[in-house]
Amino acid sequence: MSLLLLLVAIGVFAIAGFVLGRRRALASVQGNTRALHSLPNYYAWHGAIMAALPALTVLVIWLIAQPLVIERQLAGFFPAAEFENDSQRILLMADVRRVAEGLDTAVAAGTLSSDEAIDIRTGGDASIREILGSVGVALGAGVTPQVLEAAQAYRAFASKGGALRNVLILLVSVAGLAYALRITTGDFRARNRVEVVMLGVLMLASTIAILTTIGIVLSMLSETIRFSSMYPFWDFVFGLTWQPNFQGNSQLGLLPLLWGTIYISFVAMIVAVPTGLFTAIYLAEYASPRVRSVVKPLIEIIAGIPTVVFGLFALVTVGPFIRDWIAQPTGLGTSGSSVMTAGLVIGVLNIPFISSLADDIINAVPQSLRDGSYGLGATKSETVRQVILPAALPGVVGAILLAASRAIGETMIVVMGAGAAARLDLNPFQAMTTITVKIVSQLTGDTEFNSPETLVAFALGMSLFVITLCLNIFALWIVRKYREQYE
Structure with a gap:
């Protein structure tokens, strides 16, 4: 399941939570809205929030953590001196991702044999030289055996991680929906819960804006300090040429x-x-x-x-x-x-x-x-x-x-x-x-x-x-x- 389909599934569960939360609240008081603590729409929004927000939170954390974990797993494919250098590591990982994406193109174009294609999909042990010769047709020259091996491992880790991610996110969404329906009664303070969530969203938005500004300043400041260590800073400030x-x-x-x-x-x-x-x-x-x-x-x-x-x-x-x-x-x-x-x-x-x-x-x-x-x-x-x-x-x-x-x-x-x-x-x-x-x-x-x-x-x-x-x-x-x- 792609990321887009996963988001659509979360949206479907959120819509289901909106409809079922409202119905559950009205059913708990036999349709008498005066007996509800909050307006019916608050119960509906509570069901939608509980079905979507925890799942989206886990998804964001997963999308941030998975590349870091995979990168750590791929460190063994390259010399330690190259991988510890930040700029070289970024370039190596860019090549690995490019080759991993190009392997799909090579399979689809028929430039790989069926056994090689299976090994690429499953991370098998096909001959690197054989695959490298076929992949060169799709990706061009410059694909080293180390990069190709890392790309195969990258695809395997990404495939397993994506499957585990989809299962986990769907379970979290279903669990949030079930929990929201279980606690929805006429006495439940849905309005208070929804307003707390909205307040948190507003605070998060303002925090992101502040942190973005701080991040921009710190990134420029750190590189400016590096520049001053390589070039006389006063010559930069007062230089006329x-x-x-x-x-x-x-x-x-x-x-x-x-x-x-x-x-x-x-x-x-x-x-x-x-x-x-x-x-x-x-x-x-x-x-x-x-x-x-x-x-x-x-x-x-x-x-x-x-x-x-x-x-x-x-x-x-x-x-x-x-x-x-x-x-x-x-x-x-x-x-x-x-x-x-x-x-x-x-x-x-x-x-x-x-x-x-x-x-x-x-x-x-x-x-x-x-x-x-x-x-x-x-x-x-x-x-x-x-x-x-x-x-x-x-x-x-x-x-x-x-x-x-x-x-x-x-x-x-x-x-x-x-x-x-x-x-x-x-x-x-x-x-x-x-x-x-x-x-x-x-x-x-x-x-x-x-x-x-x-x-x-x-x-x-x-x-x-x-x-x-x-x-x-x-x-x-x-x-x-x-x-x-x-x-």
């Missing part, structure tokens, strides 16, 4: 990348902030309901356009326009890839983020503030400038910093619109690059995480994390300071 060389003698200075990131983001925010904020003020305070109903969705369509489309727009339209009409006539540049190209397009991309959020925030300002301003004789423009915008300032600052974080993290538009040159230059019509682009370039291709040229990507990611964290702290400070003033 970015010239990675996988042959050695690399210069991995952060400052050119940081400058390009800040410069492009600055140009983007010059475009996005005034346009987005003025759009939000117009839609919230001046536009008629009919105009608002048309303009607001049209602006928000921009947020749904993939960034690669914006990148193509920068490459094909904006870049050549700036080069032919501004940069070349003024002698400031000859390339269509520039800070100005990427900044303008990223600014357009960020307009709907600022306008939509600022519009919602301005509309959330209490009407009493507007009425009080009008009552004192202020005009509409004075009310907007002196009452509404100060009251909405914390939210507006949050929207601007959210857009700034998006501009800092943009990659595709920078690749197509700004180029990949890491330089310190004030000319906005020169090609530059950002931290995110270099993270991608350093991790592209077959790389191993044992050189400073590769590990520098994690140091760059950590730098981006620190920058965005500082932006968020600044936004929180602004919100707290001015919220106290207007509350």
Whole structure:
């Protein structure tokens, strides 16, 4: 039974628990719902939860534990020195899984004899050389006898583990359903049990979000520490040259990348902030309901356009326009890839983020503030400038910093619109690059995480994390300071 069929079976038991739990509760009080402690649907949901939740919990634990157990069992097929190395072990296990999956293809394609196919399915002792010659047709060269033996063992362990998993999960689901039906009576506090489970689900969701953030930070921090042990960290932080060389003698200075990131983001925010904020003020305070109903969705369509489309727009339209009409006539540049190209397009991309959020925030300002301003004789423009915008300032600052974080993290538009040159230059019509682009370039291709040229990507990611964290702290400070003033 495949994993999908197993999940379908659990779903069937959950539906059965929902129906039978409700019927059991009503039958226990002869249909008198007033005699029930909880509403009938709570008993139904209790039956569904007991049939599904324990089984799904065991299934998740099994799916996490089984690969670890199988990997431990396969350690004897390879030299201890290779298997103890993390990177080599990952590559070996990837080859084993690839060959194990390819064995099915070889059997289905008829490239193996019937005896070899039986040995592959059962983990038998067919001649490795014979099978290796047949498997080479399906998997190509590079399949070693050790990998093939490990793949056969992997298939055997996975097959036995899958069968045991299916039996165990189905038994747990049936047992949970039977237990739920046995304790379902009119006096059973089904509502309390269901609400406790839902509270646990909500807490689990929030915990997963927190743990994910912690895991991301720790993974970047650990690799950044490894990088600092291979490359002088102060040379990275204050270096003025970015010239990675996988042959050695690399210069991995952060400052050119940081400058390009800040410069492009600055140009983007010059475009996005005034346009987005003025759009939000117009839609919230001046536009008629009919105009608002048309303009607001049209602006928000921009947020749904993939960034690669914006990148193509920068490459094909904006870049050549700036080069032919501004940069070349003024002698400031000859390339269509520039800070100005990427900044303008990223600014357009960020307009709907600022306008939509600022519009919602301005509309959330209490009407009493507007009425009080009008009552004192202020005009509409004075009310907007002196009452509404100060009251909405914390939210507006949050929207601007959210857009700034998006501009800092943009990659595709920078690749197509700004180029990949890491330089310190004030000319906005020169090609530059950002931290995110270099993270991608350093991790592209077959790389191993044992050189400073590769590990520098994690140091760059950590730098981006620190920058965005500082932006968020600044936004929180602004919100707290001015919220106290207007509350």
